[in-house]
Amino acid sequence: MDLKIKGKFALVCASSKGLGFSVAESLLEEGCNVLITSRNDQNLEDAKVKLLSKKYSGAVESFKCDLSKKDDVIKLFKKASSLSDNIDILVNNCGGPTPGNFDEIDMNDLEIALNNNLKNTIFLTKMIIPIMKENNWGRIVNITSSSAKQPIDNLILSNITRSGIISFAKTISNEYARFNIMINNIMPGRIITDRIREIANNKNGDLEEILDSMGRDLPIMRLGKPEEFGPIVAFLCSEKASYITGNSIQVDGGLIKSLF
Numbered sequence: 001m002d003l004k005i006k007g008k009f010a011l012v013c014a015s016s017k018g019l020g021f022s023v024a025e026s027l028l029e030e031g032c033n034v035l036i037t038s039r040n041d042q043n044l045e046d047a048k049v050k051l052l053s054k055k056y057s058g059a060v061e062s063f064k065c066d067l068s069k070k071d072d073v074i075k076l077f078k079k080a081s082s083l084s085d086n087i088d089i090l091v092n093n094c095g096g097p098t099p100g101n102f103d104e105i106d107m108n109d110l111e112i113a114l115n116n117n118l119k120n121t122i123f124l125t126k127m128i129i130p131i132m133k134e135n136n137w138g139r140i141v142n143i144t145s146s147s148a149k150q151p152i153d154n155l156i157l158s159n160i161t162r163s164g165i166i167s168f169a170k171t172i173s174n175e176y177a178r179f180n181i182m183i184n185n186i187m188p189g190r191i192i193t194d195r196i197r198e199i200a201n202n203k204n205g206d207l208e209e210i211l212d213s214m215g216r217d218l219p220i221m222r223l224g225k226p227e228e229f230g231p232i233v234a235f236l237c238s239e240k241a242s243y244i245t246g247n248s249i250q251v252d253g254g255l256i257k258s259l260f
């Protein structure tokens with residue numbers, strides 16, 4: 001299926017690795033021009049080399065930016081605006097918050113989680129949505145977590161911030177649908193990346209055994225792969241997803257057991 005987004009400009013946040021990288025790759029496969037970001041020059045360079053080696057038709061640019069810092073987010077917006085008149089696609093993403101239960105987290109952890117996993121999404125969206133409105137076309141996908149739907153033990157900061165994003169996205173999706181701006185969330189469950197390794201590392205025991213058992217717990221009986229994630233986001237970013245907005249889609253191998 002041709003997703004009909006060839007030549008569109010996409011900003012994919014936190015995309016040197018993991019889920020963000022898989023989204024960048026899928027959008028490039030569809031012919032988009034993609035701006036990738038992360039905090040680390042080397043990680044960005046490595047990601048760019050991997051993406052360029054695939055010889056996609058679209059351009060790959062990178063920009064170093066710590067999404068927890070407001071000034072960096074403004075610089076990122078300026079960089080994206082300098083590369084393209086239109087920012088057609090925005091994928092909001094950032095590193096996950098510190099694991100822990102209510103006893104273990106402090107107010108500093110909360111502040112960091114709010115900056116990383118809630119405020120920067122709102123701030124970046126606030127700057128970019130007028131461009132999409134002017135263009136009468138836009139796609140925004142927020143990478144959240146299954147924790148938004150079913151809170152996860154020992155991940156209280158994720159549980160709090162992700163549900164905030166879902167509520168934010170639903171609210172603004174109602175305001176901007178008439179401008180052909182579709183705003184959706186994606187809720188990963190257990191897709192094998194550094195983040196899942198970090199969470200597994202937090203438990204006692206052999207890392208590989210813990211990862212194995214995290215996979216076996218799921219109806220699909222294995223962890224997900226990043227390449228099973230990126231294409232779903234690319235679809236939501238596409239012309240073909242022109243009647244889907246305000247939704248939250250699980251990519252979780254059946255982790256969440258509720259009907260809706």
Ligand SMILES: NC(=O)c1ccc[n+]([C@@H]2O[C@H](COP(=O)([O-])OP(=O)(O)OC[C@H]3O[C@@H](n4cnc5c(N)ncnc54)[C@H](OP(=O)(O)O)[C@@H]3O)[C@@H](O)[C@H]2O)c1
Pocket residue numbers: 013014015016017018019020037038039040043044065066067068093094095096097116143144145146187188189190191192193194195196
């Ligand atoms: N993997 C899953 O199954 C899963 C499940 C539920 C939720 N999630 C959530 O989905 C998001 C992405 O997860 P992932 O698995 O892809 O994680 P990951 O493999 O750890 O990758 C995180 C990416 O974000 C970048 N990053 C981290 N903090 C940043 C910051 N402050 N500013 C800019 N870039 C930053 C990292 O690059 P640098 O280190 O170079 O900055 C890296 O490219 C996280 O919020 C995670 O909690 C993932």
